[in-house]
Amino acid sequence: MRMPELVILWTDALIFLLVGGALLFALYARRHEPVRAPWRKVVRSRVGAASLIVLFAYIGIGLLDSVHFRALDAKGVETGEVLSLFDRIAEPLRIRQEKTYSAPLALHLYAKENMETPDGRTVRGYPRLQHAGGQLTSESAAMLDQARLFLTGALLGLLLWAAMVLSLAWFHAWREGSGVLHQMECLFSGDEDDVPWTTILITLGMILVLGAASWQLAQHYHLLGTDKVGEDVLYQALKSIRTGLVIGTVTTLVMLPAALLLGMMAGYFGGWIDDLIQYLYTTLNSIPGVLLIAAAVLMLNLHMDNHAEQFGSVLERADMRLLFLCLILGITSWTGLCRLLRGEALKLRELDYVQAALSMGVGHFSILARHILPNVAYIVLITLVLDFSGLVLAEAVLSYVNIGVDPTTYSWGNMINSARLEMAREPVVWWSLLASLLFMFTLVLAANLFADVVRDAFDPRLRNER
Amino acid sequence: MLVRPMMAYILRRVLYAIPILIGVNVLTFVLFFVVNPPDDMARMNLGIKRVTPEAIQTWKAERGYDLPLLYNEQGQGLERLTGTIFFQKSVKLFSFDFGRSDSGRDIGYDISQRMWPSLAIAAPVFLIGLLTTIGIALVIILFRATYIDLTAVVIAVAMMSISGLFYIIGGQWMVGKLLRLIPISGYDTGWEAAKFLVLPVMIGVVSGLGSGIRVYRTLFLEEIHKDYVRTARAKGLSENAVLFRHVLRNAMIPILTMVVAAIPLLFMGALVTESFFGVPGLGSYTIDAISRQDFAIVRSMVFLGSVLYILGLLLTDISYTLVDPRVRLS
Numbered sequence: 001m002r003m004p005e006l007v008i009l010w011t012d013a014l015i016f017l018l019v020g021g022a023l024l025f026a027l028y029a030r031r032h033e034p035v036r037a038p039w040r041k042v043v044r045s046r047v048g049a050a051s052l053i054v055l056f057a058y059i060g061i062g063l064l065d066s067v068h069f070r071a072l073d074a075k076g077v078e079t080g081e082v083l084s085l086f087d088r089i090a091e092p093l094r095i096r097q098e099k100t101y102s103a104p105l106a107l108h109l110y111a112k113e114n115m116e117t118p119d120g121r122t123v124r125g126y127p128r129l130q131h132a133g134g135q136l137t138s139e140s141a142a143m144l145d146q147a148r149l150f151l152t153g154a155l156l157g158l159l160l161w162a163a164m165v166l167s168l169a170w171f172h173a174w175r176e177g178s179g180v181l182h183q184m185e186c187l188f189s190g191d192e193d194d195v196p197w198t199t200i201l202i203t204l205g206m207i208l209v210l211g212a213a214s215w216q217l218a219q220h221y222h223l224l225g226t227d228k229v230g231e232d233v234l235y236q237a238l239k240s241i242r243t244g245l246v247i248g249t250v251t252t253l254v255m256l257p258a259a260l261l262l263g264m265m266a267g268y269f270g271g272w273i274d275d276l277i278q279y280l281y282t283t284l285n286s287i288p289g290v291l292l293i294a295a296a297v298l299m300l301n302l303h304m305d306n307h308a309e310q311f312g313s314v315l316e317r318a319d320m321r322l323l324f325l326c327l328i329l330g331i332t333s334w335t336g337l338c339r340l341l342r343g344e345a346l347k348l349r350e351l352d353y354v355q356a357a358l359s360m361g362v363g364h365f366s367i368l369a370r371h372i373l374p375n376v377a378y379i380v381l382i383t384l385v386l387d388f389s390g391l392v393l394a395e396a397v398l399s400y401v402n403i404g405v406d407p408t409t410y411s412w413g414n415m416i417n418s419a420r421l422e423m424a425r426e427p428v429v430w431w432s433l434l435a436s437l438l439f440m441f442t443l444v445l446a447a448n449l450f451a452d453v454v455r456d457a458f459d460p461r462l463r464n465e466r
Numbered sequence: 467m468l469v470r471p472m473m474a475y476i477l478r479r480v481l482y483a484i485p486i487l488i489g490v491n492v493l494t495f496v497l498f499f500v501v502n503p504p505d506d507m508a509r510m511n512l513g514i515k516r517v518t519p520e521a522i523q524t525w526k527a528e529r530g531y532d533l534p535l536l537y538n539e540q541g542q543g544l545e546r547l548t549g550t551i552f553f554q555k556s557v558k559l560f561s562f563d564f565g566r567s568d569s570g571r572d573i574g575y576d577i578s579q580r581m582w583p584s585l586a587i588a589a590p591v592f593l594i595g596l597l598t599t600i601g602i603a604l605v606i607i608l609f610r611a612t613y614i615d616l617t618a619v620v621i622a623v624a625m626m627s628i629s630g631l632f633y634i635i636g637g638q639w640m641v642g643k644l645l646r647l648i649p650i651s652g653y654d655t656g657w658e659a660a661k662f663l664v665l666p667v668m669i670g671v672v673s674g675l676g677s678g679i680r681v682y683r684t685l686f687l688e689e690i691h692k693d694y695v696r697t698a699r700a701k702g703l704s705e706n707a708v709l710f711r712h713v714l715r716n717a718m719i720p721i722l723t724m725v726v727a728a729i730p731l732l733f734m735g736a737l738v739t740e741s742f743f744g745v746p747g748l749g750s751y752t753i754d755a756i757s758r759q760d761f762a763i764v765r766s767m768v769f770l771g772s773v774l775y776i777l778g779l780l781l782t783d784i785s786y787t788l789v790d791p792r793v794r795l796s
Binding site: 279280282283284285286287288290291292294295296298299301302303305306389393396397400401402403412416419420423428433437440441444445448449452 | 485486489490493494497498501502506507509510623624626627628629630631632635638639731734737738741742752753756757759761764765767768771772775776779
């Protein structure tokens with residue numbers, strides 16, 4: 001049995017670069033109290049901790065979906081497909097295709113078809129789904145079976161959660177040399193000054209129970225139904241997580257170098273450099289964002305169609321489009337950050353220690369790197385967190401207008417786009433729309449709440465107001 | 467005496483806008499004609515496969531794309547510069563001569579026709595939205611640091627987190643299809659249009675509530691910690707008087723900056739709402755152009771959008787000087 005060959009897409013590389021950067025930063029922050037203090041404040045707020053747990057759940061799925069490899073069949077021969085680790089885990093969801101629409105947890109298709117009965121007659125009716133409730137002896141037992149699956153799943157999640165709580169309590173007990181029972185009490189005492197363990201554990205418990213129960217159900221039924229071509233909607237919604245995360249984070253990442261450099265230079269040097277950079281960002285800013293994106297994406301499509309040979313497989317092509325979309329979104333959104341950085345650098349350069357460094361003959365660029373940059377880092381962080389939710393929402397609108405991600409990429413915007421006509425059907429096909437909106441809402445809500453906590457913790461001006 | 471510095475100030479701001487517009491113009495030129503030469507555009511429009519060079523030539527000639535990009539060697543005198551794509555397609559935008567779309571229609575005429583339906587939706591959304599958000603934010607401020615405040619903020623954050631698409635799709639489905647109160651989509655001329663406008667306007671207002679309330683709440687909160695508020699309270703004014711007579715009036719300045727800049731852009735319309743409800747405005751015009759890949763229209767809209775944006779900046783500057791006597795015209 002040989003190992004499948006890894007495939008590293010551009011966005012994969014950038015995601016792992018970001019994760020690596022975050023880990024390095026965490027290691028650095030551990031040793032440096034001033035860097036660590038605001039983060040401690042974030043984690044110790046109950047809203048911050050709870051939203052962070054939800055975000056971690058999303059990020060976990062997104063990361064699993066970012067490890068791609070060439071799929072092998074049973075004999076170890078490449079099938080030509082590129083799959084991700086997440087695809088492997090969600091294999092039962094991925095391969096169980098139906099013919100067309102089916103409602104959540106349904107046993108039958110949503111559309112009538114001509115069927116042949118065993119005695120050779122043709123009747124019109126709702127055909128049985130191929131991959132839902134196959135283990136049932138009679139269809140009337142479906143409700144009971146679903147309840148059983150849900151409960152076993154929930155129990156499984158609960159057990160997993162209990163194991164986690166126990167090991168956490170044991171870990172605390174081992175570190176502090178006290179009893180496990182005493183530590184359990186501490187975890188659930190709701191002590192607000194310290195890390196809000198109660199909130200964290202309850203959030204975690206809810207995610208685990210819900211996740212395990214859905215997992216149990218999803219293996220035997222289509223939990224959120226199927227779409228027009230019979231693909232599982234839950235699978236689509238989960239796959240869309242990666243796209244949302246990439247758009248939300250990589251966009252800020254790709255615009256960061258330009259915004260940092262130009263913003264700091266404009267504020268620090270002033271004079272004609274300032275004028276030039278201000279002119280540059282006013283010009284870019286004056287083009288309405290959507291139109292600039294539309295124009296750029298149209299041009300990109302044209303270029304890609306005319307030079308199709310430069311972009312390898314369908315997946316690589318879709319990935320390039322995702323990356324370009326991030327780039328274009330970055331170009332339209334760097335101006336705000338640039339202006340903020342300019343204003344801050346303008347203030348910082350008058351400070352005594354910067355003037356002292358100047359008079360001692362320290363070069364401009366080392367002053368920028370050593371004195372200005374660390375002082376504006378919090379602005380960058382707040383922007384990164386604040387922009388995230390807006391970008392996730394923007395992706396949906398752009399894909400809806402057909403200037404977003406590639407049509408073959410799983411994304412919430414694409415799901416909504418294909419669902420818009422389904423609302424006009426009779427009876428209404430609502431699950432695709434609802435699933436995408438629900439998944440998006442949870443992510444954006446968690447991100448918004450988290451962003452609020454981060455801003456409160458990092459922005460010194462707001463510190464005294466609440 | 468005051469008029470002259472004012473005029474000089476406005477003139478200076480207008481002059482400052484010119485290099486920006488030139489920048490926008492050059493940028494769109496590069497984006498539309500240099501990244502992809504007109505040949506590619508023609509091939510795209512005619513279908514990639516089985517397209518003859520002659521067909522490309524006629525397509526280009528019909529639309530005036532057969533000229534050289536920047537410098538016409540065959541021309542004489544001034545024509546060397548004017549007989550180019552850059553002059554014909556980009557420089558002419560400055561006189562609002564948008565030319566013809568790739569499908570042969572007069573873009574300028576289309577825009578002048580479609581501007582009004584856009585405005586009929588965008589203006590009420592803007593006005594009603596502004597008044598409701600400011601009103602709600604003031605009420606929240608009145609109850610600040612209570613559970614009402616907390617609940618309102620939580621609801622606002624939740625409303626912000628819902629995709630705008632949901633408001634549109636869900637709103638149409640609920641109000642139009644379930645309750646059957648008003649037509650789902652379409653448009654009419656004159657006063658008949660009103661019944662088609664209710665739903666888009668309502669949805670526009672509701673979808674903007676969440677973020678609007680939060681922005682104004684923060685703004686009022688910042689204002690309420692200032693010294694003059696303490697003075698007003700110290701001299702015995704009631705909380706209502708402080709809020710409405712002092713805080714609201716002082717908060718007008720930051721509100722103006724946010725609001726005035728947005729007014730000219732109202733003409734551009736709402737992209738998704740218009741195309742979803744079948745309103746023949748500029749938003750759906752743009753969307754249609756994008757999906758038909760009509761580059762001439764998209765190019766014109768980019769330029770028009772930038773002009774309106776810059777106009778917004780100009781209006782903001784002027785309104786500053788009118789509202790706040792402390793702002794000096796320098």
